[in-house]
Amino acid sequence: MQMANEVLHRADAMGEQAMSAYRRLDALAAKDPCSKANRALLGEIAMEYNYLQAIGYVADDRILCSSAGRNGDGLSLGPTNYVSSTGTRIRTMVDVGIGTRFLILQKDHYAVAVHPQTLLDTLGGRPNVSLGIYGNSQHFLLASRGSHEPVWLTRPHDPSKPISFDGKYLVATATSAQFDLAVYAAIPRSQLESRLHAFILILLPIGLLLGGGMVALILVVARQRASLPAMLRTALKRNAFVLHFQPIVELASGRMVGVEALMRWPANKEVGERPALFIQAAEDCGLIGRFTDYLLRKVVLDARRFFDQHPDCYISLNLSPADLQSERVVKSLGELITTPGVAARNIVVEITEHSFLEPTSANRTIDRIRALGIRVAIDDFGTGYSSLSHLTHLKADYLKIDKVFVDAIGTGSVTSEVVLHIIEMAQSLNLTVIAEGVETPEQADFLRQHGVTYGQGWLYSKARPMVQILEQYGPS
Numbered sequence: 182m183q184m185a186n187e188v189l190h191r192a193d194a195m196g197e198q199a200m201s202a203y204r205r206l207d208a209l210a211a212k213d214p215c216s217k218a219n220r221a222l223l224g225e226i227a228m229e230y231n232y233l234q235a236i237g238y239v240a241d242d243r244i245l246c247s248s249a250g251r252n253g254d255g256l257s258l259g260p261t262n263y264v265s266s267t268g269t270r271i272r273t274m275v276d277v278g279i280g281t282r283f284l285i286l287q288k289d290h291y292a293v294a295v296h297p298q299t300l301l302d303t304l305g306g307r308p309n310v311s312l313g314i315y316g317n318s319q320h321f322l323l324a325s326r327g328s329h330e331p332v333w334l335t336r337p338h339d340p341s342k343p344i345s346f347d348g349k350y351l352v353a354t355a356t357s358a359q360f361d362l363a364v365y366a367a368i369p370r371s372q373l374e375s376r377l378h379a380f381i382l383i384l385l386p387i388g389l390l391l392g393g394g395m396v397a398l399i400l401v402v403a404r405q406r407a408s409l410p411a412m413l414r415t416a417l418k419r420n421a422f423v424l425h426f427q428p429i430v431e432l433a434s435g436r437m438v439g440v441e442a443l444m445r446w447p448a449n450k451e452v453g454e455r456p457a458l459f460i461q462a463a464e465d466c467g468l469i470g471r472f473t474d475y476l477l478r479k480v481v482l483d484a485r486r487f488f489d490q491h492p493d494c495y496i497s498l499n500l501s502p503a504d505l506q507s508e509r510v511v512k513s514l515g516e517l518i519t520t521p522g523v524a525a526r527n528i529v530v531e532i533t534e535h536s537f538l539e540p541t542s543a544n545r546t547i548d549r550i551r552a553l554g555i556r557v558a559i560d561d562f563g564t565g566y567s568s569l570s571h572l573t574h575l576k577a578d579y580l581k582i583d584k585v586f587v588d589a590i591g592t593g594s595v596t597s598e599v600v601l602h603i604i605e606m607a608q609s610l611n612l613t614v615i616a617e618g619v620e621t622p623e624q625a626d627f628l629r630q631h632g633v634t635y636g637q638g639w640l641y642s643k644a645r646p647m648v649q650i651l652e653q654y655g656p657s
């Protein structure tokens with residue numbers, strides 16, 4: 182459900198951006214829509230909206246010119262596939278000649294191009310979930326990834342039962358309140374057992390829907406549901422979580438400038454190496470505050486050893502959205518930086534875009550953290566909720582480019598161009614960029630050449646226990 186909601190959130194943001202772009206262009210009522218000045222404007226507007234890869238002027242089903250330039254006598258778009266209930270003409274899988282297929286949304290004479298991947302492709306670590314975005318009024322599939330069953334589009338939408346089980350798949354549906362859009366997320370039953378955390382959210386509705394044959398599964402699930410928070414609590418009490426550290430390096434020199442602390446749960450074979458899963462579970466069952474406390478307590482020992490040898494480096498700590506909803510974390514961070522051997526300049530906190538669902542309290546907490554002298558990085562940028570508007574208000578220090586965008590470098594896909602937009606935007610906001618998930622020298626070169634200062638990834642080092650980091654990087 183959470184994934185369906187997340188994709189819907191993005192699809193809605195994309196819809197809002199498209200509407201906003203149409204409104205601005207309509208207001209223009211240009212005499213020559215393809216004049217040089219107008220094309221420059223299309224380019225400017227396209228840059229401003231992170232989900233719109235290009236904007237074009239359309240007449241007779243041909244794009245005459247676009248933010249990417251003039252198109253001679255026009256590029257044929259082919260027939261419209263779907264007209265939404267709000268009158269937007271939608272074409273799917275349009276090949277604009279650069280090897281990538283776009284979703285084209287047209288209103289009157291203007292059309293925007295959206296890369297479906299930017300809506301669907303960002304949920305790292307959860308590859309088994311099939312996702313689709315569709316026009317709700319006529320059950321028309323606009324973009325999808327993974328398996329697809331036509332019946333998923335025609336499920337009756339009952340907001341009190343957002344999740345159903347079709348015998349093979351568990352399907353969650355989220356419907357837009359604003360646009361003629363809906364999203365499904367489907368996961369095969371065989372995957373369920375390994376996805377404990379998802380159960381916490383979805384158990385009840387499935388329980389109501391399933392027939393007798395599924396009773397056994399419900400029982401298994403119900404046991405896990407009861408025991409997962411208990412397991413997490415016990416593990417916290419037993420000090421069962423350990424910290425690994427992944428170096429963050431200056432791309433130009435390879436010099437380490439800091440490390441990111443990443444949690445591991447060695448005793449748990451299934452999810453121990455995948456904090457995204459158990460941290461998510463902790464968030465779902467309201468235990469995340471205790472995890473953050475644990476993290477801040479646990480990091481002290483390693484921090485002192487680390488700063489002893491690398492006094493100018495920092496340790497970057499991940500905070501969860503819930504941490505920013507209270508003042509508690511400010512107090513704990515205050516205690517951390519008064520520990521002997523640890524200074525405010527040695528600490529960075531990473532927060533994700535999801536934190537800005539509650540922007541007021543998040544901003545207040547961030548201001549207080551920065552007032553302590555601790556720097557703030559925006560993590561997983563580009564994968565969450567459309568954040569441009571929050572970002573411009575936000576006072577942060579670093580922006581971390583998510584691995585999906587780094588992965589796209591050199592693939593020729595539109596996502597690869599998104600990297601350049603993110604870099605440019607970060608620079609205009611005075612944020613220093615850190616690229617995540619750098620795996621190849623080519624990616625590192627590209628990033629460096631385009632003004633990215635720092636990088637982190639397997640090219641340099643995986644996350645490791647502090648002793649190994651200290652062995653790998655001698656005293657500075």
Ligand code: C2E
Nearest residue numbers: 443444455456457460476499500501618619620637638639
């Ligand atoms: P994140 O903050 O985005 O952390 C970066 C993730 O990318 C880490 O995964 C890291 O091991 C992985 N990574 C880095 N470079 C590469 C690369 O070159 N290739 C590949 N394939 N992966 C790379 P990890 O350790 O599994 O952590 C996953 C997520 O769990 C983190 O994502 C973070 O959101 C969360 N997390 C981990 N520890 C904590 C914590 O102490 N507190 C909170 N709130 N969240 C945490």
Ligand code: CA
Nearest residue numbers: 441499531560
């Ligand atoms: Ca992080």
Ligand code: CA
Nearest residue numbers: 560561581617
């Ligand atoms: Ca990240």
